Amino acid sequence: MSNVEQQRYFSKNLLEWYLKNRRDLPWRRHRNPYYIWISEIMLQQTRVDTVIPYFNRFIERFPTITDLANAPEQDVLKCWEGLGYYSRARNLQYAAQQVLDLHDGLVPNDKESVIALKGVGPYTAGAILSIAYNQPEPAVDGNVMRVLSRYFLIEEDIMKGSTRTLMEKLVVELIPEGQASHFNQALMELGALVCTPKSPYCLTCPVMEYCEARITGKEGDLPLKSKSKPPRPEQRIVGLIEGQGAHTGQLLIRQRPESGLLARMWELPHVLSPISRGARLVDQQAQEVLSVELLTEGIPATPVEHFMDAEHIFSHIRWNLQVYRCKEEVKQHLIAESATTYGVEDEAEIGDSMTEYRWIGKEDMQLYAFPNVFLKIANAYFEEQHTK
DNA sequence: AATCCGGGGTC
């Protein structure tokens, strides 16, 4: 069998398999470039089953590009809450504004314009151009690299950029005339349903007959992939600060900086332990560290007791969280003083004035976007208050 | 080219 025959067999059988076996997914029910774009951004590093409910809620809340472009950023983040990689959401909204400004509100269909959109790289650009506009562009994601590395026995590290480039050239050769949309989706569908990372279902594979990895028994060893470093541990002490007086039943939250990790998301106040390197502090020490932090930040509160421990693993950092219940100190004389000075009973300034702090009740959780860890902690707290 | 960005799944 020649290389050309091996390629023809692959493209033909894969396409036929896909047309019979493709899943009914929300973004496949229309050929709406906006829907395809949203779905492709959400599907980066995220499985289909996780994305489906987020996708449905997202297009219900932001039915058109204009709706997305004009929405408050917090609304977009709230819709993304729990999905992770929040820069995807912020970039998506920025790109929606790009589309309004530069392309009359229509997702562009030329390569240069598509890849110029924030958050759209080589993979997503290829996905949009091929799936939405049926252009013969490669869309090489992890699924595609796994399928191709096995079928064609490509023993190159898929983490290398040069390997992706090689795969892209191969895909262009493989796309059947006029079938870019179905074919690219077929490649990914096979990777998701049959040619899975571990124990692939070779016996039901439509292209098993000429799959070189299966023939040589190497399907379990491919693709080749260099290992990433383990996340560095960080011990963090969290203040679960209960309001008193006017803030009874409320918790103190703050907004994260506008760039970096979890940018502009909301969280419970916490501090990196300066003492340990990932090791748990005894409660006494942790409360000491937290006390200093509260004082430095100008938060009028004192740690009372341990509430819970929690863990949050990012790809590069592992947060070990020790959470302490704290009581707000109501300074009677300060309130009286500010009332006479300003004529109102306003809040004392908390923090460095760059950081936004807010007291919120259980109902207000709906209004702010939190990373999953803090969602869990705050919900555990409000749940406990409820049953008390 | 190397590092920064979340969260969920399987075994």
Next chain:
DNA sequence: GACCCAGGATT
């Protein structure tokens, strides 16, 4: 508990 999945931006 160990391991897996893995696009784009930034530097």
